[in-house]
Amino acid sequence: MTRETLISLAIVLALLAIPLWATAAGETFYITLATRMAILALAAVGLNIALGLGGLVSFGHAAFFGIGGYAAGILASHAFNMEPLPFGLPGTNAMPVIWIVAIVASGLVALAIGAISLRTAGVYFIMITLAFAQMIFYFAISWPAYGGEDGLSIFVRNQFPGVNTLNGLSFFFVCFTLLIASLGLFSLLRASRFGAALQAARQNEQRLATVGIAPYRIRLAAFVISAMVTGLAGALFADLNRFVSPSMLSWHMSGELIVLIILGGVGRLAGPVAGAMLYVAFEYFLGGITERWQLFLGLLLLAVVLFARGGVVGLLAGKARHG
Amino acid sequence: MAEPVLKLSNLTKTFGALKATDDVSLDLKPGEIHALIGPNGAGKSTLIHQIAGSLRPDTGSIRFLGHDVGALGVPERARMGLGRTFQISSLTPEFSALRNVMLAVQARQGTSFRFFRPVMRDRTLTEPAMAMLERVGLAGRAAVPAAELSHGERRQLEIAIALALGSKAFLLDEPMAGMDPEGSKTLTGFLDQLRAEAPILLVEHDMDAVFALADRITVLVYGRVIATGTVEDIRNDADVRRAYLGEEA
Ligand SMILES: Nc1ncnc2c1ncn2[C@@H]1O[C@H](COP(=O)(O)OP(=O)(O)OP(=O)(O)O)[C@@H](O)[C@H]1O
Numbered sequence: 001m002t003r004e005t006l007i008s009l010a011i012v013l014a015l016l017a018i019p020l021w022a023t024a025a026g027e028t029f030y031i032t033l034a035t036r037m038a039i040l041a042l043a044a045v046g047l048n049i050a051l052g053l054g055g056l057v058s059f060g061h062a063a064f065f066g067i068g069g070y071a072a073g074i075l076a077s078h079a080f081n082m083e084p085l086p087f088g089l090p091g092t093n094a095m096p097v098i099w100i101v102a103i104v105a106s107g108l109v110a111l112a113i114g115a116i117s118l119r120t121a122g123v124y125f126i127m128i129t130l131a132f133a134q135m136i137f138y139f140a141i142s143w144p145a146y147g148g149e150d151g152l153s154i155f156v157r158n159q160f161p162g163v164n165t166l167n168g169l170s171f172f173f174v175c176f177t178l179l180i181a182s183l184g185l186f187s188l189l190r191a192s193r194f195g196a197a198l199q200a201a202r203q204n205e206q207r208l209a210t211v212g213i214a215p216y217r218i219r220l221a222a223f224v225i226s227a228m229v230t231g232l233a234g235a236l237f238a239d240l241n242r243f244v245s246p247s248m249l250s251w252h253m254s255g256e257l258i259v260l261i262i263l264g265g266v267g268r269l270a271g272p273v274a275g276a277m278l279y280v281a282f283e284y285f286l287g288g289i290t291e292r293w294q295l296f297l298g299l300l301l302l303a304v305v306l307f308a309r310g311g312v313v314g315l316l317a318g319k320a321r322h323g
Numbered sequence: 324m325a326e327p328v329l330k331l332s333n334l335t336k337t338f339g340a341l342k343a344t345d346d347v348s349l350d351l352k353p354g355e356i357h358a359l360i361g362p363n364g365a366g367k368s369t370l371i372h373q374i375a376g377s378l379r380p381d382t383g384s385i386r387f388l389g390h391d392v393g394a395l396g397v398p399e400r401a402r403m404g405l406g407r408t409f410q411i412s413s414l415t416p417e418f419s420a421l422r423n424v425m426l427a428v429q430a431r432q433g434t435s436f437r438f439f440r441p442v443m444r445d446r447t448l449t450e451p452a453m454a455m456l457e458r459v460g461l462a463g464r465a466a467v468p469a470a471e472l473s474h475g476e477r478r479q480l481e482i483a484i485a486l487a488l489g490s491k492a493f494l495l496d497e498p499m500a501g502m503d504p505e506g507s508k509t510l511t512g513f514l515d516q517l518r519a520e521a522p523i524l525l526v527e528h529d530m531d532a533v534f535a536l537a538d539r540i541t542v543l544v545y546g547r548v549i550a551t552g553t554v555e556d557i558r559n560d561a562d563v564r565r566a567y568l569g570e571e572a
């Protein structure tokens with residue numbers, strides 16, 4: 001086992017330990033906190049595919065997070081009110097169906113956004129992904145059918161066959177399992193031919209083209225896969241809060257995902273997990289002490305960028321090795 | 324007469340007021356090494372860029388293997404068999420030497436949309452890549468990240484990549500630059516063999532290597548071809564001696 005694998009394992013186990021300890025100690029609030037960490041980590045694992053492996057600084061991943069959230073909210077509200085969707089399709093409160101809808105919807109939107117945005121690079125790419133996400137954000141605000149600015153409540157948490165999702169610990173395990181699956185997907189992708197081409201596109205686009213691989217299609221596929229994972233996380237986030245609102249689509253959310261990847265380690269397997277744990281812990285503990293917790297987060301971020309380029313994982317496991 | 328593998332007709336390329344390529348026509352025949360020489364700024368690299376597709380000529384045509392490739396991009400031309408190296412090495416710096424070549428093997432197999440099988444355990448990638456590193460004498464450095472290779476080793480690695488692509492013509496932009504005399508000699512011997520595999524358009528400042536290797540030489544000055552011919556022709560051409568070899572005729 002490499003050092004990085006060990007560190008990754010330790011980080012993931014640390015996340016798992018929080019709700020187990022919380023249950024034993026009767027501190028159920030910390031279960032919610034750990035679930036929030038797992039879900040944000042999942043969203044960031046998605047972004048890490050585009051950002052970490054492909055070097056695509058998407059400042060619009062909140063769009064996919066929010067689309068996943070609205071997929072959960074909309075399907076659940078139709079099921080709750082027993083109103084059919086367009087084309088007479090029924091709503092649903094079955095998580096597996098909701099997840100598939102969330103994944104497909106985010107993927108399709110990412111295909112459209114990516115197809116256009118990936119014709120640009122650098123700062124232009126950052127700005128255009130931001131612009132697309134803001135368009136969707138304002139659309140959600142001005143669309144009264146699903147709550148507009150006020151958002152949409154999910155009255156009863158959606159269900160997963162054989163699991164009591166109303167139980168906090170059970171719902172944590174659902175999210176944690178998906179997080180582990182996404183980490184598996186990330187490491188498979190990273191080691192695969194596709195991953196090789198994607199990482200080459202980040203390191204030296206000219207080299208990739210010179211061996212005969214067009215970077216555009218590789219990046220587009222990565223962008224879509226990345227969005228699908230983040231979209232799935234969005235559906236879980238809506239279920240955690242039993243509420244979805246345009247704030248899930250806002251640029252703060254996109255920024256938050258980038259920040260927690262930088263904290264944890266860009267392109268590193270467990271980077272998003274470490275980052276999400278740190279971020280949520282900061283938000284909760286410092287947020288309890290001072291309104292200005294984000295100032296301290298900013299300072300921490302500055303320290304990471306200046307002194308620990310590889311984030312937490314880089315600090316613990318050293319430089320990434322590519323074989 | 325064998326059909327040329329590569330044929331440039333009346334290429335021109337201007338950068339603002341500067342004519343970097345001025346009505347250039349030349350060809351590359353099977354089995355030959357065609358050297359392209361000229362002083363700094365003559366437009367040699369610019370010409371290589373146009374052939375490879377990374378720059379578009381303003382006018383003129385480029386035919387490769389009987390096809391007009393003018394409308395194709397870099398990846399398409401590479402897949403047709405144009406293998407090029409860069410004057411300033413262009414590699415994936417974080418990847419090892421082996422992985423750099425594996426990327427080319429993968430590209431040649433046409434299979435980059437495979438998402439699950441780990442490349443390092445895929446012998447259809449590692450073995451051909453290792454064989455190419457052996458051919459250029461880099462096998463001992465296979466695991467070293469490209470960023471940590473010496474200047475000369477990076478040039479060799481670029482050639483290994485072009486080999487792995489199964490190139491049908493090589494465009495080499497100053498492959499000897501920055502190599503020690505020993506390295507240049509080895510590479511000269513290597514290129515001498517390589518021409519049997521595919522013809523080489525060789526941009527090079529090292530005149531010993533050029534005179535030892537070239538079947539034909541084209542001299543470029545200010546974007547224009549001022550002479551084309553055998554080594555003997557060029558050695559004896561008064562214009563060339565004046566303009567380039569720096570001698571008084
Ligand atoms: N993208 C560009 N924009 C503007 N001018 C350029 C560009 N690329 C090259 N040039 C100019 O075109 C001319 C030819 O450059 P080129 O690099 O092709 O020369 P070269 O023959 O390869 O020289 P060297 O032997 O130094 O490599 C030079 O005057 C250079 O400054």
Ligand SMILES: [Mg+2]
Nearest residue numbers: 367368369410
């Ligand atoms: Mg040059």
